[in-house]
Amino acid sequence: MKKMALASLVAMALVGCGGSGSGGSEAETKTGRLDGQVANISHSDQTLTVNGYALYSEGAPVMYRDGVTLSFDQVVNGMRVQVDADDSRIETMKLDPSLTGVVSAINGNEFTVNGITMTFAGLVGINVGDWVMVTTYPLADGSVEVVAVQKVPDIGFVEVEGPVSQLDSTAHSFNIGTLSVDYSQAEVDDEDELANGAWVEVYGDMRGNTLVASEVDVEDDHDYNDTEIEGVISWVNNSLTQIELNGRLRIEVNDNTEFDDGRREDLASGRWVEVEMVHRNSRLLATEIEFEDDGSSVSGKEFQAVGEAKYQAGAFSINGIEIEINNQTEFDDGLNHDNLDTSWVDVEGRYLQDASGQERFVAIEIEREDRFDDEIELEGPVTGGTIWGYSAADNSLAKYEGRWVDLDCDFDGTNLSRCED
Known part of the structure; x- marks a missing residue:
């Protein structure tokens, strides 16, 4: 991740992490949609930085889903958020954790949530039985890095997001990593798009080692129209006309794409970038790509x-x-x-x-x-x-x-x- 994550979140060297970069000037105002990590948060001043832009919350609600809100004091550096801003003032802020659930085991820096065991060096104040939101980023080599673990109130349902594998439409089941999901009783958003490789957010209850889903949301590229998102390039084609970001978004690059702090030839797996994109002709198109590291990241x-x-x-x-x-x-x-x-x-x-x-x-x-x-x-x-x-x-x-x-x-x-x- 960026140096912000290294310095304030994880007290160890993270695989595949790069430098900092500016991500835009903090003196520059921002109007539009941002998708990225929280940095430089000040609870007393109600300010934070996303993708390098200094933003002011002024009491804007912190939403999760289905009417679940958190206080601004429960937002911490490293959490992934989706923000709509007007003149650098937050109008809406939605939390986008990778998984939410109950900590079932802790062993040193290892902890388990929803049957998934991860490693994080910053588990201060986290105990077995606590509800937590976990933010991760998939790296270019296929591994996953935890960048934030935040204790939250009892949400009442668990969440796991990731790519579908081993889909069995007859048995109404699939896997996310090693986690088995039963969606036989779930409301599936856009079931026609539910397929191996599709990125989904699954909500429900853990029963043993199975997540029994009540809702399955399939990611839609339209959701990222006119959005600035940060993350890791997980793949680049040989002709430098397509990239994959965060192991999930396929983004087209063309001769009109602008580049900051680098060139088109610098596109490579493992690079941390910020991408401004629009949805055109059923595809996501990068209008601007800014390199946010020094190029020393571990590539896939x-x-x-x-x-x-x-x-x-x-x-x-x-x-x-x-x-x-x-x-x-x-x-x-x-x-x-x-x-x-x-x-x-x-x-x-x-x-x-x-x-x-x-x-x-x-x-x-x-x-x-x-x-x-x-x-x-x-x-x-x-x-x-x-x-x-x-x-x-x-x-x-x-x-x-x-x-x-x-x-x-x-x-x-x-x-x-x-x-x-």
């Missing part, structure tokens, strides 16, 4: 695979290597689920590894590729003298053994040669 791993697609019973692979497809995967050049099998494709995406060591390749873009091109570009791990199932006839992969590399190779349709990074 991106991959590029080229080859003949195998797609059967929902399973997608190239040369026997499985690649996940979800509702966030973008198909280009007329490709879709019906014609993907046997097509020659170029796939870009993210490599993730969970705490148990399980590896995942997640497709973000899939486009057609020329099967008979005599050159090929591949990015990924070289293991056993191969990359993405291809061997080199001239042994040019040998020097990259055990490394993650981005290679240009000659290609005869079966074997590689003259591979160089």
